[in-house]
Amino acid sequence: MSSDSVVRFIEDRMASSGLTDPVGVTSVVLPGGARLSGFTVRPHQAEAVWRYWRALRPVTGWTPVVTTWTGHEKLGDLLRVEGAGSEAAPEPAGTGARVAATVRRIIEAVVAGTPEHDREEEREVTDPQRLVHHLRGPWGEVLPGDPLAFTRRWSGRLTLLLAETEGGYQLPLFVPGLLHNTNSAASPTAVDLSPRDHHAFLRHWYDRYGAEVFFINGTEVQLLVDRPPVDPLPAARLAVEHYAYADELMDVVELGDRQVRSDVWSFWWD
Template structure:
């Protein structure tokens, strides 16, 4: 870590680096960076990861020791073997299952037929697309720190041993944590492998990578967000089914954040 640079060539002293190992043997290390430089440092290290560094970068409000913490007897287990099993699942099938379960649960909680019809219209991508604006020529720019993430002047910049950013929820179970996600249709909350399926699919389709995680919050940098109404509608319903907390109405989501370079997630 002594060769890690922040800003204009500043070397991080070894005594300022915190190292940790998860109960499942995943190594992480990190140091504090100014909030104003954090995203630039993350982008630099994402490039290094793509070049084969083996260390995936993620920013957080918590230090590496808290980032990787998980009870030794936690179920499900994390680590590299768990990643192999999670990657073996078809992400499209996982996403379709979660979306269908979310629709069933939403309709079950609707007060009347009119409310049910409105939800069906918005949670059906083909119908939602008809209410969205036409194709955009370029992604909507976004501030990586838009919305509430506290007011700390520094973030922890962490490096985690990982081949892909979408592996983090399985390598480090509980990151992110979705305690209130419960669907009657499947009778379970979101599992680490479910998080991986969504993040993997969005990475492969849109160039999306997590740049911030702290448990209840997650943010993605999206290189190629969907710009057509059809693609934006599909992604908006996926994103809403995955995390509806603090999300705007689906037409607003599909015309706004989904077509931008930053996606934000928060679980209550």
């Protein structure tokens, strides 16, 4: 479809859904040939609109994500980031192995950067087999999260992007400008996470837990999760992965007791 046809399609779908009137619908074809569209939505409607377009993904081939980037001009800035759309094709198999290697590298750097007298304590919470003994439970049920908690930090409208990708885990490759200034937890030796690092974690969590990218604002990611772990050892393993992924999530025990067992996962970087 042409860009004009896509805009009309989006407008017609939103009108028939009864959810919201889309504002400022924009649609462009990226250098790699894939399409990116967007329109603004009110924060309290963000989840419902996202779920509506996720249900349509088998029909449209578009992956929805909510972001704070608003307006045609801002969207243009986002797309001018070098590499936009150039890596939309799926990465070869092996993302699980890449995640495992990345987690090991980051955790080793964390321990190495810890004062020697604190290293044993650090190992206690970065080794899942030892961390599991610190988790409290109760186990066996998913903890409900608040998908719209992030809207309390953002006023005005948000943008719903529709990206022609296989899944939300490809978005850091598809539009590199969506995430920036993101570091691993290996402080004070933290390294910037590359788009492929983000993709590896997000693809791994999508495959294993049904975690879908819901919100990205540049230094924050929120996932909605279909199958979070509800048993101690899987929760401990995942808590270490979350800790490795985002440098602001420093309490690994709390991650294992709460976030990883929730149907909403939040990550942020300063």
